[in-house]
Amino acid sequence: MASRSKFCWSAVPVWRKCSVLLGPICLLTFLTYYLGHNYFAFLHTIRIKERLDRFNSPELREFGRVQSNVAVSAEMTTSVLTHSRNKKSDAFRNSHIMISTGNGRLGNKMFEFASLLGIAWRHNYKPLILRRNSLLQTFDIAQVTDIQPSNLKGLGEKGAGVYDSSIETLSHDKNYSLGGFYQSWKYFDFMGVEVRKAFKFKAGFLDSAQKALASQQLGDKLAIGVHVRRSDMNSRRELSRGYNVATVEYFKKAFQYFREKFKHLLFLVVSDDLNWCKKNLKGEDVRFVSTGSAGGDLAFLAQCNHSVVSTGSYGWWGGYLAGGEVVYYRNFPSNNSWLLKQYNRTEYYPLRWVGME
Numbered sequence: 001m002a003s004r005s006k007f008c009w010s011a012v013p014v015w016r017k018c019s020v021l022l023g024p025i026c027l028l029t030f031l032t033y034y035l036g037h038n039y040f041a042f043l044h045t046i047r048i049k050e051r052l053d054r055f056n057s058p059e060l061r062e063f064g065r066v067q068s069n070v071a072v073s074a075e076m077t078t079s080v081l082t083h084s085r086n087k088k089s090d091a092f093r094n095s096h097i098m099i100s101t102g103n104g105r106l107g108n109k110m111f112e113f114a115s116l117l118g119i120a121w122r123h124n125y126k127p128l129i130l131r132r133n134s135l136l137q138t139f140d141i142a143q144v145t146d147i148q149p150s151n152l153k154g155l156g157e158k159g160a161g162v163y164d165s166s167i168e169t170l171s172h173d174k175n176y177s178l179g180g181f182y183q184s185w186k187y188f189d190f191m192g193v194e195v196r197k198a199f200k201f202k203a204g205f206l207d208s209a210q211k212a213l214a215s216q217q218l219g220d221k222l223a224i225g226v227h228v229r230r231s232d233m234n235s236r237r238e239l240s241r242g243y244n245v246a247t248v249e250y251f252k253k254a255f256q257y258f259r260e261k262f263k264h265l266l267f268l269v270v271s272d273d274l275n276w277c278k279k280n281l282k283g284e285d286v287r288f289v290s291t292g293s294a295g296g297d298l299a300f301l302a303q304c305n306h307s308v309v310s311t312g313s314y315g316w317w318g319g320y321l322a323g324g325e326v327v328y329y330r331n332f333p334s335n336n337s338w339l340l341k342q343y344n345r346t347e348y349y350p351l352r353w354v355g356m357e
Contacts, residue, residue, distance in 0.1 A: 242337025
């Protein structure tokens with residue numbers, strides 16, 4: 001019987017060795033790639049799902065809704081996040097009340113109520129004013145109560161026209177009463193549409209304003225509402241405190257600004273001193289208007305397309321309610337005065353408004 005020859009691997013030529021090993025190596029490489037690729041893709045899918053689950057949480061969905069519907073400035077971002085995280089039920093809102101006491105006259109009270117709406121929104125509180133508030137003589141406001149809430153804590157402010165950021169971090173174990181003037185757009189401008197809707201003029205004022213506007217027969221002309229406040233701001237006592245009146249030069253500059261911007265317009269002047277206005281603000285495109293009441297005049301200013309305002313909160317609100325472009329008297333309050341110490345002009349006047357003097 002013939003014997004088998006002994007196999008000797010060392011005697012195999014190199015090219016044969018390579019061809020024998022190449023197949024297993026390619027197979028191993030393919031399996032490693034295929035299994036590894038699918039494994040990491042699987043892990044990636046798991047991670048994406050985890051992230052989507054987090055972004056689909058109720059809190060972040062609410063935050064996304066707020067961001068898409070409300071124009072929030074960078075300075076307001078912290079407040080929006082706080083409101084989103086602390087979104088409470090209707091039961092919470094109905095049991096947590098915030099009111100404003102209502103200081104001063106019409107323009108001051110409007111600031112207080114608008115700020116009440118903004119601050120209450122941040123904390124998901126229910127904003128209310130008492131029925132005795134004189135704002136109700138001019139506006140039909142829905143947020144009214146006959147009963148003063150219990151467990152009230154009064155809140156002050158740093159200054160009449162300064163934004164107090166501490167209002168953003170209130171504890172939620174009590175009701176609050178805003179005591180002060182809160183004259184800063186930062187308290188409420190992030191919800192400006194809702195604020196304008198809340199100031200619903202009583203039918204009598206709105207009717208007189210609309211009739212006065214219709215009588216101007218504007219046609220294709222833009223209505224530029226002009227408010228000139230003089231009488232109470234022009235006394236020696238008020239001037240010494242920092243109140244003042246806008247100059248003729250200011251109104252000329254403001255009028256020219258709009259004349260260069262729009263071809264067809266009329267300046268419709270409302271004032272507590274129309275005699276002064278008729279002597280100093282003459283022009284072919286200037287007319288003088290009076291509805292006979294402060295509420296009617298304010299409603300008239302709110303119907304205009306754009307605004308020129310002088311000094312004080314009444315004219316400020318005429319410009320804000322109109323919602324168009326606003327030119328304001330930059331030297332209010334007066335420089336180096338007691339009143340200016342109570343104000344920060346950049347927090348009192350919206351940054352989009354145009355200041356002149």
